[in-house]
Amino acid sequence: MSKNAPEPSAPVLSDLRPAAAGLRLAIATAALLAALWLFTGWSSAYGLTLASLACLNITLAVSMQLTNGLTGLFSLGHPAFMMVGAYIAAVLGYPVARKSTMLFGLPEPFVSWQMPFGLTLICAAVIVGLIALLIGLVVLRLKGHYLAVATLGLIVIVQGLAINWQGLTRGGSGLSGIPRLTNIWWCAGLMLLVVLMVWRIKFSSIGRAMMATRENQLAAESIGVKTARIKLIAFVLGAVIAGIVGAFMAHLITVVTPRSYGIVLAFNLVAMVVLGGTGSITGAIVAALGITLLGEALKPVEESMGLYGLSQMIVALVLVLVLRFRPAGLFGSGEPAWLLRLIRGRTNG
Amino acid sequence: MSQYLFQQIVNGLSLGSLYALIAIGFSMIYGIVRLINFAHGDLVMIGAFASLAMVQTGLPWPLVAALVLLVGACAGMTIETMIFRPMRSATQVTGFIATLAVSVLIQNGALLLLSGQQRSFQFPAVMRQRVEIGGVSASMTDVTIIVMAVLLIAALLFIVYRTRLGTAMRATSENLLAAQLMGVPVNRTILAAFAIGSGLAAIAGLMWGGKFGQIHPLMGLAPGLKAFIACVIGGVGSISGALLGGYLLGMAEVLFVGLLPPEYASYRDSFVFLLLIVILLIKPSGLFVRHVEERA
Numbered sequence: 001m002s003k004n005a006p007e008p009s010a011p012v013l014s015d016l017r018p019a020a021a022g023l024r025l026a027i028a029t030a031a032l033l034a035a036l037w038l039f040t041g042w043s044s045a046y047g048l049t050l051a052s053l054a055c056l057n058i059t060l061a062v063s064m065q066l067t068n069g070l071t072g073l074f075s076l077g078h079p080a081f082m083m084v085g086a087y088i089a090a091v092l093g094y095p096v097a098r099k100s101t102m103l104f105g106l107p108e109p110f111v112s113w114q115m116p117f118g119l120t121l122i123c124a125a126v127i128v129g130l131i132a133l134l135i136g137l138v139v140l141r142l143k144g145h146y147l148a149v150a151t152l153g154l155i156v157i158v159q160g161l162a163i164n165w166q167g168l169t170r171g172g173s174g175l176s177g178i179p180r181l182t183n184i185w186w187c188a189g190l191m192l193l194v195v196l197m198v199w200r201i202k203f204s205s206i207g208r209a210m211m212a213t214r215e216n217q218l219a220a221e222s223i224g225v226k227t228a229r230i231k232l233i234a235f236v237l238g239a240v241i242a243g244i245v246g247a248f249m250a251h252l253i254t255v256v257t258p259r260s261y262g263i264v265l266a267f268n269l270v271a272m273v274v275l276g277g278t279g280s281i282t283g284a285i286v287a288a289l290g291i292t293l294l295g296e297a298l299k300p301v302e303e304s305m306g307l308y309g310l311s312q313m314i315v316a317l318v319l320v321l322v323l324r325f326r327p328a329g330l331f332g333s334g335e336p337a338w339l340l341r342l343i344r345g346r347t348n349g
Numbered sequence: 350m351s352q353y354l355f356q357q358i359v360n361g362l363s364l365g366s367l368y369a370l371i372a373i374g375f376s377m378i379y380g381i382v383r384l385i386n387f388a389h390g391d392l393v394m395i396g397a398f399a400s401l402a403m404v405q406t407g408l409p410w411p412l413v414a415a416l417v418l419l420v421g422a423c424a425g426m427t428i429e430t431m432i433f434r435p436m437r438s439a440t441q442v443t444g445f446i447a448t449l450a451v452s453v454l455i456q457n458g459a460l461l462l463l464s465g466q467q468r469s470f471q472f473p474a475v476m477r478q479r480v481e482i483g484g485v486s487a488s489m490t491d492v493t494i495i496v497m498a499v500l501l502i503a504a505l506l507f508i509v510y511r512t513r514l515g516t517a518m519r520a521t522s523e524n525l526l527a528a529q530l531m532g533v534p535v536n537r538t539i540l541a542a543f544a545i546g547s548g549l550a551a552i553a554g555l556m557w558g559g560k561f562g563q564i565h566p567l568m569g570l571a572p573g574l575k576a577f578i579a580c581v582i583g584g585v586g587s588i589s590g591a592l593l594g595g596y597l598l599g600m601a602e603v604l605f606v607g608l609l610p611p612e613y614a615s616y617r618d619s620f621v622f623l624l625l626i627v628i629l630l631i632k633p634s635g636l637f638v639r640h641v642e643e644r645a
Binding site: 146156157159161163164263270307312323327 | 385432435436439442443445446447449450451453454456457458460461464465570574577581615616618619622623625626629630633
């Protein structure tokens with residue numbers, strides 16, 4: 001009997017005491033940053049790149065959870081938006097010295113000017129957001145697997161543009177020699193920001209409207225949820241995050257090719273969402289981490305034994321088994337109870 | 350008629366025949382179990398590699414064609430019983446994700462077994478000759494593909510509209526539960542639909558390899574997606590729609606490449622998908638279907 005007030009049966013984030021939550025959050029963030037600082041001191045360059053990629057994959061999976069998991073839009077368009085973001089960042093942030101020879105299709109003012117990284121990020125986010133808004137207005141009228149295939153088409157269309165727009169993208173061979181402007185701190189920062197944002201959204205009224213839209217659109221509409229607007233918000237927000245991650249990727253691995261943002265990536269992201277549990281942020285993080293590490297752990301095996309495709313097969317097989325025997329994924333649509341307790345500071349939440 | 354235009358039409362018809370053959374199976378499976386089978390395109394790849402293996406052992410071509418039909422049917426039935434049947438009660442989206450996973454599984458399995466190298470695939474020399482039709486000539490390969498496709502399609506239509514199995518299929522596609530209550534062996538019917546559809550896809554793989562001269566473990570992606578688009582054009586779930594959609598898509602693609610300046614030719618796939626999205630938005634039930642009820 002620690003409190004006088006009766007416990008609500010399903011506490012939401014809004015009823016926790018802000019001060020306590022803020023403190024816990026601050027402590028947790030500080031602990032994470034400290035761990036990261038230790039890690040950067042200890043790890044090799046390879047380990048740091050791997051950790052950065054894991055952060056970006058987690059960011060992608062969590063943003064996919066917003067669009068596909070919470071709102072139930074089965075969109076596969078993430079790689080398309082990543083590709084757009086990556087190319088914008090790569091082209092705008094390309095070294096001036098090589099611009100005139102590599103990017104002969106670039107408009108005049110950009111040829112002699114290398115945009116700073118922060119500005120390219122903003123450009124990527126804004127342009128991807130506008131594109132996603134236009135596409136979302138049109139495509140979100142489709143449901144279920146029709147939406148999936150239309151957004152799959154989006155990947156093929158953007159890939160086609162990237163392959164054929166030689167003057168701006170250098171076609172299928174891709175753009176290389178992009179300056180390496182991001183590091184583990186940028187990637188971890190982005191990840192923290194996105195995870196926090198999606199977490200807040202999930203436990204807010206918008207998040208509930210999203211889940212209502214997912215469960216039953218007609219019922220949601222009848223209690224006053226503007227489902228069209230909610231879907232558009234989820235779609236555009238997910239796309240903008242994907243675009244920013246694309247820009248980060250370009251400046252992390254310093255190469256952008258059309259083939260890296262294809263259907264395989266879309267499949268891996270879907271696998272992360274489904275394995276973790278549709279709508280579960282914790283699940284997305286765990287699954288993204290698992291798939292990234294699995295792929296990396298199997299790389300030496302694939303290369304030494306010539307078994308290319310092994311890790312992808314394992315992911316696909318696990319996905320089939322999970323769909324068959326545990327369709328709700330690791331965590332269902334929720335978050336694990338101990339985590340909620342930790343964040344809310346309650347013993348019986 | 351000018352030779353150039355005639356060549357374009359023949360080319361469109363032969364490409365359309367391939368799309369139609371693949372799309373029919375796709376559409377049958379969707380019509381009966383409401384499953385967008387993303388792995389359908391990979392049966393094209395399986396068919397192509399199975400044919401290559403059989404040709405290399407020296408089997409005569411007609412026998413190869415018949416056996417490939419069988420190989421495809423077996424592969425389709427295996428996938429159905431092992432993966433899709435246990436999931437039949439799941440939602441459509443779950444089913445779609447499962448087929449996506451199966452497709453990735455097959456593709457990477459093929460990459461592991463066969464390596465990522467392109468293999469050349471040659472029809473016998475006879476096929477490279479040209480045949481005269483009323484003053485204009487067409488390649489033997491294209492003519493054979495068109496004729497074979499028409500024969501196969503006729504056989505399929507006969508099965509669907511003139512046999513007991515076909516009646517059972519149509520009943521199951523109309524209403525699975527009601528068909529079951531009326532004594533239709535639903536499981537066997539679905540298995541047959543998978544077998545027929547996959548067999549057609551596999552034999553399309555044989556012809557695809559012969560037409561384009563090269564095969565690859567990931568070659569199934571393009572035909573699979575194109576078949577889906579052909580189905581959407583004609584109305585997913587309708588066999589005649591898939592046929593019309595396939596031929597229309599083949600023609601549209603050839604005209605797109607043939608009529609526009611060459612520098613736009615490589616935008617072909619982008620164009621086809623744009624077409625898909627536009628059709629989905631304007632007439633999601635397909636161009637040739639008057640009314641489709643919303644099914645749960």
